[in-house]
Amino acid sequence: MQKTADVVVIGGGSIGCATAYNLARSGFRRVVVLEKGYLCRGSTGRCAAGIRQQWGTEMNCLISRGSIKHFEVMNEMLEYEDDVEFRQNGYLMITYSEKEAAMLKNNLALQERLGIPVQFLSIDDVKEIAPAVNTERVVASTICMEDGQANPFKVTDAYARAARKLGVNIYTYTEVTGFRLEDGAVKAVLTNRGEISTPLVVNATGAYARLISEMLGHDLPVKPERHQIVVTEPLEPFLKPLVMNFFHKSYCQQVVNGSMLIGYGDPHEPEGINYSCSWQFIRELAEKIIEQFPIMKNVNVIRHWAGHYGISPDGQPVLGPVPGIEGYYLALGCGKGFMLSPMIGELVAQAVAGQETTLPIDILSIERFEKGELIVEPAVV
Amino acid sequence: MCDKTIICRCEDLTAEEIREWIARGYSGFEEIKRVSRIGMGACQGRTCRRHLLNELARAGGISPAEIDLSTFRPPTKPINFAAIAGVDQDAKNS
Numbered sequence: 001m002q003k004t005a006d007v008v009v010i011g012g013g014s015i016g017c018a019t020a021y022n023l024a025r026s027g028f029r030r031v032v033v034l035e036k037g038y039l040c041r042g043s044t045g046r047c048a049a050g051i052r053q054q055w056g057t058e059m060n061c062l063i064s065r066g067s068i069k070h071f072e073v074m075n076e077m078l079e080y081e082d083d084v085e086f087r088q089n090g091y092l093m094i095t096y097s098e099k100e101a102a103m104l105k106n107n108l109a110l111q112e113r114l115g116i117p118v119q120f121l122s123i124d125d126v127k128e129i130a131p132a133v134n135t136e137r138v139v140a141s142t143i144c145m146e147d148g149q150a151n152p153f154k155v156t157d158a159y160a161r162a163a164r165k166l167g168v169n170i171y172t173y174t175e176v177t178g179f180r181l182e183d184g185a186v187k188a189v190l191t192n193r194g195e196i197s198t199p200l201v202v203n204a205t206g207a208y209a210r211l212i213s214e215m216l217g218h219d220l221p222v223k224p225e226r227h228q229i230v231v232t233e234p235l236e237p238f239l240k241p242l243v244m245n246f247f248h249k250s251y252c253q254q255v256v257n258g259s260m261l262i263g264y265g266d267p268h269e270p271e272g273i274n275y276s277c278s279w280q281f282i283r284e285l286a287e288k289i290i291e292q293f294p295i296m297k298n299v300n301v302i303r304h305w306a307g308h309y310g311i312s313p314d315g316q317p318v319l320g321p322v323p324g325i326e327g328y329y330l331a332l333g334c335g336k337g338f339m340l341s342p343m344i345g346e347l348v349a350q351a352v353a354g355q356e357t358t359l360p361i362d363i364l365s366i367e368r369f370e371k372g373e374l375i376v377e378p379a380v381v
Numbered sequence: 382m383c384d385k386t387i388i389c390r391c392e393d394l395t396a397e398e399i400r401e402w403i404a405r406g407y408s409g410f411e412e413i414k415r416v417s418r419i420g421m422g423a424c425q426g427r428t429c430r431r432h433l434l435n436e437l438a439r440a441g442g443i444s445p446a447e448i449d450l451s452t453f454r455p456p457t458k459p460i461n462f463a464a465i466a467g468v469d470q471d472a473k474n475s
Contacts, residue, residue, distance in 0.1 A: 038411045045415065082416070153415035233423045233459060257392075257418065277455065286465035298471050300459035302423050305452075 013044035018345025024166035046307025070342030090241035091147035101140030207308035234258030315377030391422020
């Protein structure tokens with residue numbers, strides 16, 4: 001392993017690889033990515049692959065809007081020989097309560113102002129767009145047909161391969177064990193395979209971000225939140241949009257190979273990293289799915305797994321430098337890292353390079369939690 | 382095993398396709414699974430797992446025993462939502 005670097009990115013998920021690619025493009029010569037397992041072993045590879053712009057805060061809307069523009073041209077932009085499987089089949093948000101309907105209406109006003117093409121739907125519209133959905137209890141619904149899905153493995157792979165072409169070294173199975181700090185500035189990253197001297201470090205470790213911050217004596221209020229997901233046998237295409245149910249707090253979509261991906265996080269989940277999955281969860285999920293999609297009753301589940309959001313107190317990303325630790329940057333999507341990775345990679349690389357950022361990321365600085373300037377995202381599932 | 386032999390029946394992958402992924406630099410079981418979908422189908426790798434191990438071992442000049450497997454996950458065999466929830470299944474397709 002190399003002994004020195006200009007910048008070290010910790011985390012080989014979609015954000016880490018996108019950040020490394022953008023750093024190399026902005027002129028850093030020796031960029032390193034450290035991943036403790038294989039690429040996208042953490043949250044990226046376990047997520048439900050959805051990409052949406054229907055958020056309730058301005059920054060979430062703008063970062064997701066920018067990311068969609070990148071996803072639309074990603075194969076060409078990264079000269080990817082394969083396909084990242086980006087499909088704009090829409091995100092259908094449904095609610096069973098007046099309270100959540102009010103939230104959707106508020107969000108719609110913001111989204112319209114920012115130029116995101118979202119529509120309020122009647123029950124008849126829902127029946128037409130997604131005939132498989134049981135609309136009996138639906139109170140309100142919105143859809144954005146620009147939203148959709150991509151393959152998290154392929155997106156990460158596309159960024160990783162493009163980064164390597166620009167000279168980035170990606171070390172897998174390399175775990176960060178600590179740092180060397182001098183006078184409050186980062187000097188080196190310590191790993192199980194040796195030490196790398198570097199003045200700059202980007203923490204892109206999602207649900208593990210707090211543990212990395214701890215090694216630097218920094219208290220980061222980003223906590224792991226376990227979600228569990230099941231995947232079914234492949235079916236003939238029958239459900240175009242991803243269906244997000246605010247009552248069940250669940251997401252369900254048919255992916256490119258025909259399988260259904262369905263999941264949510266248990267609200268009573270104890271905090272912490274836990275990759276096991278439970279029968280209790282799959283039983284509750286089965287009941288919810290049969291209620292929401294009666295025609296899926298006989299569909300077989302083939303696999304069940306768990307992964308984590310790295311959730312922030314206000315549901316918005318945490319980006320940019322950490323005051324008091326020179327050279328330490330955060331690149332955390334906080335529950336939407338995969339879908340925001342193209343823009344987060346770009347914005348954080350700009351911040352590290354000292355360039356003007358495409359969007360004003362100061363608003364998303366870690367400092368907001370100390371100052372109490374939280375802008376709470378209402379549409380988290 | 383000849384190039385045209387199908388080694389993953391669920392995802393319809395031949396030995397040749399897997400050898401191509403290996404030649405393109407994807408080295409581990411987990412990596413190849415994620416880019417090719419080998420072992421991600423209904424049988425969850427019952428047949429293809431050992432074939433992929435053999436291909437990786439041959440390409441890397443190591444023993445199959447030295448290669449990390451992907452995680453075994455529930456349910457062990459496919460099971461439908463009605464059975465999981467304990468409600469009646471529809472007569473057909475069950």
